[in-house]
Amino acid sequence: MEACKSTSASAESCAMILRVVEADRARKVKLSARPASVSALIQILKDQLQLDLEFSLQYEDPDFNNQLTSLDDINELPQKAVVHILPMESDGSTSSTEILSDVSNPERAKMWPRGDFPIPQFSYDVELRLRQGNDEFEKSGKGLKLTRDQKHDILEKLGSTMYDFKAYPDDKQIGKVAEALVTKHPCLKEPGSDTGWNGWKISLKFKMGNLRNKMRKIGCLEVAVNAGKRSQSRPENEPSHSKIKKPRRSEVNYLPNFPQGEDEASLETVRQEIAVEVQKTEKNTSLIHKNMEKTFALRRQNIVRGSPSVNEFLNLWPALRVTSELFAEYQRVTNENLPNKFYAQLDCLLPRLMTILRQKASKTGKTADTLANLLKVHDEQELHDVNSRRTTVIRGLPVLLRDKDLGFLGPP
DNA sequence: TGAGGTGCTTCGCTTCTATA
């Protein structure tokens, strides 16, 4: 593949033949050279096949028994390959990380920031006051005294910015927000406290509680699910603090509201349509994908409220047995691309894992023999690219760990 | 055992409305 990118390679050796599978047909496309990127390939396919839609691509990966794998690196694509078109509903970007934006929860499309928390722009008068305050603080070290309205504006903006990321930020995260606030606007430092932001942290905690209460009243599901518990007026209900349902780590879209115009009954009909479509020999994959997007909120309700067993859930949603749909679901929940994340982590570990496999293979015994055979196959291959190393490591690990052969990779 | 979430409440402030 690298050779194809070099100028010395002939055009003939770089030529590609693709079988492009759409929802209702498959077409053959010949390319004189490997496109520079996945987005370049998408553009070529749009032009050549006159496709008037936004889509991402998956290809049949020979390393995994031709199972569908997201195409994120153009160099992963074999010269002769079968690619599948995965239509996107929105007219936005083709980036795989943005698939979520066309799902059911427009207000939750980002993960909590890893670095400094982004302090939002406040209203014009507050920003002006803060600028003056910061200048004054620099000169004399004197803090700024805010009016009630100004403090309200700051808390309101910070609260809704936090809510954009998650409804239940933890203590540390709220602390980080308060810290980021006084770092950006030193005039807001509290003279009496050790950190200078402890009071802001407490105010932000209260703000989030009040904000959740407000969101609960207007019917936001992810917080409303925890309401209606025991109180003075409803002493018979379960305790107000029992079984608080909130996202686990990485769950960005925990309990989205139903898409506009849909309810449980209408989405249940769509679920049944998916179940029927999955049973067919000739599946309409784009229809399945579209309907799985549409019914995401129903599945989350099903999981969060009903806590079904895995088998029970997969029987209701058989499309999740399809690898591409499983990846798509993972992306909907976490906003992360599962195969990308997996391969990125695996690639970091490849050199070390290959060394460990070779060390073990040099010893005696059944495990060592199996590993030696695997490595022999690897060494005899002409091309030692990242794919062959990944395959060898993935096949070698169960052997090394003496795990059961799950048969998901096929014979070496 | 302490952190944390809920419902409920209080307090302080603003806005609205009726009345002199």
Add this chain to the structure above:
DNA sequence: TATAGAAGCGAAGCACCTCA
């Protein structure tokens, strides 16, 4: 037009309880 009282809202506090 000024003023008093009602109503509403947001910040903050409390008690209670769960759960890691």
